[in-house]
Amino acid sequence: xxxxxxxxxxxxxxxxxxxxxxxxxxxxxxxxxxxxxxxxxxxxxxxxxxxxxxxxxxxxxxxxxxxxxxxxxxxxxxxxxxxxxxxxxxxxxxxxxxxxxxxxxxxxxxxxxxxxxxxxxxxxxxxxxxxxxxxxxxxxxxxxxxxxxxxxxxxxxxxxxxxxxxxxxxxxxxxxxxxxxxxxxxxxxxxxxxxxxxxxxxx
Numbered sequence: 001x002x003x004x005x006x007x008x009x010x011x012x013x014x015x016x017x018x019x020x021x022x023x024x025x026x027x028x029x030x031x032x033x034x035x036x037x038x039x040x041x042x043x044x045x046x047x048x049x050x051x052x053x054x055x056x057x058x059x060x061x062x063x064x065x066x067x068x069x070x071x072x073x074x075x076x077x078x079x080x081x082x083x084x085x086x087x088x089x090x091x092x093x094x095x096x097x098x099x100x101x102x103x104x105x106x107x108x109x110x111x112x113x114x115x116x117x118x119x120x121x122x123x124x125x126x127x128x129x130x131x132x133x134x135x136x137x138x139x140x141x142x143x144x145x146x147x148x149x150x151x152x153x154x155x156x157x158x159x160x161x162x163x164x165x166x167x168x169x170x171x172x173x174x175x176x177x178x179x180x181x182x183x184x185x186x187x188x189x190x191x192x193x194x195x196x197x198x199x200x201x202x203x
Contacts, residue, residue, distance in 0.1 A: 013165045021102045036137075040083045052068055054086070090144060099127075100151075100154035101127040104154070107161070159172070
């Protein structure tokens, strides 16, 4: 019917080169974090967060409900001691986030005209630089909320990018709001990114 917006497949605008780069980045990140994850209770907030995760409790304000629920579910898996499992939860979240970094970078560079193979290499390289940076790695191997926060931010950015590529996407605002709300239920710093949908859509 004339004037009807084209229906995009769910994975659009991401194609095979993007998914390959994302998978490679995610697997390398996961291997590195799983190998170096803290084996037991550590310093700072570690004991508090581990106790909250194992007993479905409430850590210090703001309570971090999304992290508490996610880590509690993850520590039910028969992988090892509870502390190691909760620490590994951070590694899994960070690895997924690094995969999304590579996915977003590869797709956006190909959109800008970069050749597929070069875009894959650059996206993987930049995601690896982020993977092994002190700020990311240090939070990906301990019981902390920031790895999950990075994952929530990346899901939010992927939704915004999808909406930017297809402004007629009727569910764009809803998905952006959903991932923003998930991020807010984990860490209040998410509010600093609340203006992004308005910026990219020009509204």
